[in-house]
Amino acid sequence: MIKKFEDENCSITDKVKNLRSLVSTRLKFWQNWLIIVDNVELLSKISLLLPQVGDAMWINGQIVVTIQNTDAVPQDDGLNKHIAIRSGMNDTECFQLLKHYTIEHADDQLLNEVSHALDRQPLALAAAGYYVSRVNKANCSFTWSQYLKKISSEEEESMDAIFVRFNSVYPRSMLQASLLAVRENAEESSILANVINFFSVISFDPIPRDIIVFYVQEIDPKHSKEDICLSLKHCSLFLHSENNDISLHRIVHKAITVYQSEQLNEKHEIESSVDEISKALYMFKKKDDESKLMPHLEKIVQLLSLNNVGNVLKRTGNYDKAIEFHEKARKFAKKNVRN
Structure with missing residues (x-):
């Protein structure tokens, strides 16, 4: 159905409305939902296309919007929360993300070094974890220490390319x-x-x-x-x-x-x-x-x-x-x- 909407000869606005209508018919089968709207330039231009607060049909869900211009972010209140990733994730969040990709026990100090090297940025950490897990699944013994050495030897781009090639959810590296x-x-x-x-x-x-x-x-x-x-x-x-x-x-x-x-x-x-x-x-x-x-x-x-x-x-x-x-x-x- 999504492919059909992409091929339709109509405006982007109409395509989004059609997609929203399709999703709304599936809500009764879901206990909760999450919509991600990525790389928004002007929030005011797309806000009316999103599910609206107070609409009884759209309950038990959240909308995550990533936006570059922080002046367009609404003030925090009961319905809005601004989460800036400039400073990156905290230690607990970094450890949870990296350990998700780690088969063997990894030293917290070592994971902290990886997090610091990648500025604690979610996309960079996900790409790192994806690379390490994929190499280990290929029956290669690969540690986080080896990953750090690869970063210092300027091999980060080639490792990120693996993430971009095989990750269907978000096909961009942190550098891209x-x-x-x-x-x-x-x-x-x-x-x-x-x-x-x-x-x-x-x-x-x-x-x-x-x-x-x-x-x-x-x-x-x-x-x-x-x-x-x-x-x-x-x-x-x-x-x-x-x-x-x-x-x-x-x-x-x-x-x-x-x-x-x-x-x-x-x-x-x-x-x-x-x-x-x-x-x-x-x-x-x-x-x-x-x-x-x-x-x-x-x-x-x-x-x-x-x-x-x-x-x-x-x-x-x-x-x-x-x-x-x-x-x-x-x-x-x-x-x-x-x-």
Whole structure:
């Protein structure tokens, strides 16, 4: 029946209404139900298509909506509950999920290391558990310790590919889902596009929000500090601390560098980005929170060094070598996801 609705020559709205009508005829056979509405952009556009509160037909069930823009989430009350996954799941939830895929007893400390490495994100943990269980079902002795080693050796994408290939429920890895969110936010907001460019060069560690605001305003002065802060607050990509630091999950940072590498075409774009970002970082030199800049400076110093060597070689007339080092810098910018 679902296949039939997909093939119908009618609007998406009518297709959803037809599907809702089909589901309603099955309710009498179910004690409870759960509807998942994934990757919603504008809740106001689809809310009327969902089962409505107070409708006697739709009882004993829940609707889970995943949405990127947190400003569209209703306030918590007796009928609504906002669950943010920015900070990930708690220890108990992580252990329950990972142990579901574990045949033998696994040490809680080891599972905690896996959870921490994957930022306690449900989709990433599910993909990890799926991979481990599938390898073990193939009569291979595979432990969580071995999984951690594979992550550190940059094999995470190949392991996630197993999850994407065989999982019919949600055919995306955490990286793919994050990349989708990065791309949509960058295309819809010039402010977020600049912030994404900013993080593509630096680390995912916490950095004072004022530095980001300064950078965005240098690039595009028409944006006020308030507008920039609101854009950051409402975007699900960024983690916010109580002292107004902004950071990223490791996998989101990876998605940002992948996305930004797709946008880089010329060497001068890399140099321009590094120059502007370095200027923003320098503005906060000798402040109380200067130590927070170190991981970010370490991240860009390799890129700066490669470009500087290229510039010296160019000035001395060694053009072939200059091109070689500038190309290395360009490749580093595209591949710093691995560093």
